Amino acid sequence: MRFSFRRATTAALVLGLAVVGLSGCAAEPSTPSEDTVTIGLTYTPNIQFAPFYLAEQKGYFEEQGVHVELRHHGESEELFGALANGTEDFVFAGGDEIVQARSAGTDVVSIATLYSSYPAALIVPKDSSIQSGEDLKGHKVGVPGPYGQTYAALLALLSEAKLGEHDLSLEHIGYTQQAALTSGKVDAVMGYANNDAVQLERAGFPVRVIPAFTGDDESLVGPALAASSTSLAAHSASASKVLIALAKATGELIANPEEAMTAAEEFIPTLTSSEQRDAARATLDATIPFLEAKSGDVRFANDEETWQRMVEFMAEHKLLSGETPRAEDTFTNEYLPVQ
Numbered sequence: 001m002r003f004s005f006r007r008a009t010t011a012a013l014v015l016g017l018a019v020v021g022l023s024g025c026a027a028e029p030s031t032p033s034e035d036t037v038t039i040g041l042t043y044t045p046n047i048q049f050a051p052f053y054l055a056e057q058k059g060y061f062e063e064q065g066v067h068v069e070l071r072h073h074g075e076s077e078e079l080f081g082a083l084a085n086g087t088e089d090f091v092f093a094g095g096d097e098i099v100q101a102r103s104a105g106t107d108v109v110s111i112a113t114l115y116s117s118y119p120a121a122l123i124v125p126k127d128s129s130i131q132s133g134e135d136l137k138g139h140k141v142g143v144p145g146p147y148g149q150t151y152a153a154l155l156a157l158l159s160e161a162k163l164g165e166h167d168l169s170l171e172h173i174g175y176t177q178q179a180a181l182t183s184g185k186v187d188a189v190m191g192y193a194n195n196d197a198v199q200l201e202r203a204g205f206p207v208r209v210i211p212a213f214t215g216d217d218e219s220l221v222g223p224a225l226a227a228s229s230t231s232l233a234a235h236s237a238s239a240s241k242v243l244i245a246l247a248k249a250t251g252e253l254i255a256n257p258e259e260a261m262t263a264a265e266e267f268i269p270t271l272t273s274s275e276q277r278d279a280a281r282a283t284l285d286a287t288i289p290f291l292e293a294k295s296g297d298v299r300f301a302n303d304e305e306t307w308q309r310m311v312e313f314m315a316e317h318k319l320l321s322g323e324t325p326r327a328e329d330t331f332t333n334e335y336l337p338v339q
């Protein structure tokens with residue numbers, strides 16, 4: 001699961017001017033000129049993309065004078081492949097994935113941080129003796145593999161607890177968190193607070209979620225909206241318009257989740273039964289806290305200190321395949337909506 005979403009407050013934008021009429025004809029107002037951009041949402045349609053679906057369904061992109069095509073690229077595609085070849089202009093991706101891609105030489109930058117905190121976390125049975133990262137010593141912990149956001153979250157949790165992987169029994173379980181935890185194969189799993197934990201609870205298995213970070217100084221950035229320098233050069237005005245539309249949709253989603261569910265049904269073909277709809281709604285409700293901006297924060301803003309800590313953290317834990325990028329090259333706040 002990759003995560004990710006958007007926000008903004010309203011901002012007045014002049015999108016068009018009256019067209020000067022031909023000789024002998026009265027001038028008539030024009031419609032706003034539209035730029036067309038494609039946003040990659042990764043893999044199959046999912047409720048995590050509800051702000052995008054809501055903005056599209058309610059015409060908020062068109063309202064800003066930009067035509068948006070939402071594209072779910074297949075699992076066989078590289079995350080930033082369509083961005084690199086120009087098939088996509090923006091892509092939903094984790095902040096850590098953006099840093100890894102830049103380290104590998106990919107031209108990509110975050111233009112908006114969509115989640116206010118990191119969604120990957122430790123999940124334990126509700127009656128478990130594990131209360132914090134310090135308690136993991138000697139326990140079996142399941143993680144999909146030595147990659148991705150769940151693995152990065154585990155490293156962050158262990159680092160804060162002053163432990164290493166050698167202090168516990170690490171099991172690579174693929175994406176079988178629910179089966180591994182409920183069967184007792186492992187004592188805890190790394191998963192997503194707004195996905196895996198929700199599924200376990202709905203299956204009748206009470207759990208507790210232990211965040212990767214205990215304070216506000218997180219060292220990882222979750223879902224973001226990314227672009228290449230090429231796409232930003234071609235669609236600089238549209239980048240801000242897309243964020244304005246997403247901010248409006250995100251605010252409405254937080255205030256009225258049921259409206260977002262109705263919009264999502266037009267994009268998610270699997271929401272055909274009350275059970276599937278209830279499961280999606282539970283995931284959406286668990287996602288809303290991540291979409292809410294922290295007190296005093298500008299919605300969607302990339303926090304410079306957090307990105308700096310993340311670059312240093314990933315370099316220290318050898319999560320980068322190439323040179324360590326400069327933190328200031330991994331994000332920009334230039335396209336944020338006026339707050």
